[in-house]
Amino acid sequence: MDRANIVIVGGGVVGCAVARAVSRRWSDVFLVEQMPRLGMGASTRNSGVIHSGIYYPPGSLKARMCVEGNRLLYEFCSLHRIPHRNCGKLVIAHDTRQEAELEHLAENGRANGVTGLRIVDRAAVRAREPHIEAAFALEVPSTGIVSAEDLIKTLARIAVDQGASLLTRTRVVRLEPRADSIAVTLVEGDASEGDQLSEETVEARCVINCAGLYADEIAALLGNRDYRIYPVRGEYCELVRAKSHLINNLVYPLPHADGLSLGVHLTRTLWDTVLVGPTADYVAEKTDYERNRLPIEEFVRRAKSMLPEIEASDLQLAYSGIRAKLVPPGHAGIADFVIARDQIVPRAIQLIGIESPGLTSSLAIAEHVAKLAGEVLQ
Ligand SMILES: Cc1cc2nc3c(=O)[nH]c(=O)nc-3n(C[C@H](O)[C@H](O)[C@H](O)COP(=O)(O)OP(=O)(O)OC[C@H]3O[C@@H](n4cnc5c(N)ncnc54)[C@H](O)[C@@H]3O)c2cc1C
Numbered sequence: 017m018d019r020a021n022i023v024i025v026g027g028g029v030v031g032c033a034v035a036r037a038v039s040r041r042w043s044d045v046f047l048v049e050q051m052p053r054l055g056m057g058a059s060t061r062n063s064g065v066i067h068s069g070i071y072y073p074p075g076s077l078k079a080r081m082c083v084e085g086n087r088l089l090y091e092f093c094s095l096h097r098i099p100h101r102n103c104g105k106l107v108i109a110h111d112t113r114q115e116a117e118l119e120h121l122a123e124n125g126r127a128n129g130v131t132g133l134r135i136v137d138r139a140a141v142r143a144r145e146p147h148i149e150a151a152f153a154l155e156v157p158s159t160g161i162v163s164a165e166d167l168i169k170t171l172a173r174i175a176v177d178q179g180a181s182l183l184t185r186t187r188v189v190r191l192e193p194r195a196d197s198i199a200v201t202l203v204e205g206d207a208s209e210g211d212q213l214s215e216e217t218v219e220a221r222c223v224i225n226c227a228g229l230y231a232d233e234i235a236a237l238l239g240n241r242d243y244r245i246y247p248v249r250g251e252y253c254e255l256v257r258a259k260s261h262l263i264n265n266l267v268y269p270l271p272h273a274d275g276l277s278l279g280v281h282l283t284r285t286l287w288d289t290v291l292v293g294p295t296a297d298y299v300a301e302k303t304d305y306e307r308n309r310l311p312i313e314e315f316v317r318r319a320k321s322m323l324p325e326i327e328a329s330d331l332q333l334a335y336s337g338i339r340a341k342l343v344p345p346g347h348a349g350i351a352d353f354v355i356a357r358d359q360i361v362p363r364a365i366q367l368i369g370i371e372s373p374g375l376t377s378s379l380a381i382a383e384h385v386a387k388l389a390g391e392v393l394q
Pocket residue numbers: 025026027028029030031048049050051054055056057058059060061062063064065066067186187188189226227228229230231234249250251294336337338339340370371372373374375376377
């Protein structure tokens with residue numbers, strides 16, 4: 017049986033960031049990803065926004081990881097020439113009641129350490145976004161966008177250069193705690209591709225669960241049934257090329273009061289396309305990206321108050337992603353990230369409910385997890 021210091025389950029942006037952070041310090045680090053390539057889950061099915069940290073309750077892990085992750089991500093992207101843009105964003109309001117909500121958001125952001133926030137008037141909005149209708153807006157200068165694919169590739173390359181082994185098409189199917197290790201059983205190959213499947217067991221001193229939507233199932237393999245992840249689909253449309261001039265940067269409505277999502281927003285990407293979305297709807301299955309997609313008219317309805325001239329003929333359907341929510345359907349509130357050593361099997365580190373702002377937070381999460389790994393491997 018092979019031995020490892022660390023086995024990371026899941027090769028999304030979080031798993032890859034963790035692989036980079038822990039392989040700086042330890043040898044025999046393995047990352048295991050079931051898909052043919054890294055980052056095929058939520059990590060490349062999102063808005064690519066580098067969030068500032070204005071939304072999350074002060075003191076929460078989401079607030080701390082987002083604000084710190086924002087800083088680390090800009091530094092990392094500049095150092096490694098990863099395509100990104102610190103373009104700032106506007107959160108818009110249509111009347112004085114909504115302006116008061118912008119003030120609350122700004123106060124919350126300041127409490128989280130976000131700087132440069134200020135409320136601007138209609139003329140200032142028009143100067144930046146001539147086609148946007150708003151009475152007021154909150155300017156958030158530290159928001160930006162990043163190429164998630166390039167970020168993941170760079171993290172993976174550095175982890176490999178530092179000696180980590182990154183295995184794709186390999187699935188973790190069993191986790192068995194032993195006296196001073198966890199036996200991790202892997203199945204290599206893809207049955208749907210006609211591959212010959214092979215099974216192997218690695219004895220790991222530490223297991224890090226970065227399995228995204230499936231993190232509850234990985235925790236359950238260790239006997240921990242405290243968590244349940246509810247998949248919430250976010251669908252996008254895209255402005256047709258001829259209309260992409262309508263938006264210069266990022267424009268958001270006020271977030272949903274129930275905490276479900278930030279609301280359908282407008283995102284100019286690094287490739288000069290403009291995304292409209294994502295929506296937020298609970299779905300029954302974690303693999304259900306496409307069934308019963310919303311009609312284009314629904315995106316027009318949600319974006320119209322921000323961008324009055326938008327018409328159905330300006331939009332085409334784009335991709336969708338699935339959020340790993342800890343809040344069940346019918347309940348309101350923001351659940352915090354869970355990042356902790358398992359209570360029953362403390363040589364396992366659980367990362368559960370890593371929904372937005374997980375992309376922004378990935379480098380800060382990785383540093384935090386590396387400290388927990390240090391406790392396990394001391
Ligand atoms: C619609 C949408 C928009 C978003 N927008 C933003 C945004 O603008 N900014 C932002 O900061 N965040 C955003 N997010 C959140 C962000 O995308 C996620 O928080 C982040 O990608 C989570 O990364 P991850 O590595 O934890 O998960 P994932 O990328 O889902 O990776 C988990 C990986 O684990 C693998 N895996 C699972 N089970 C096993 C197993 N048994 N064996 C082997 N491998 C396994 C999966 O195949 C998967 O690749 C958005 C998310 C969505 C869905």
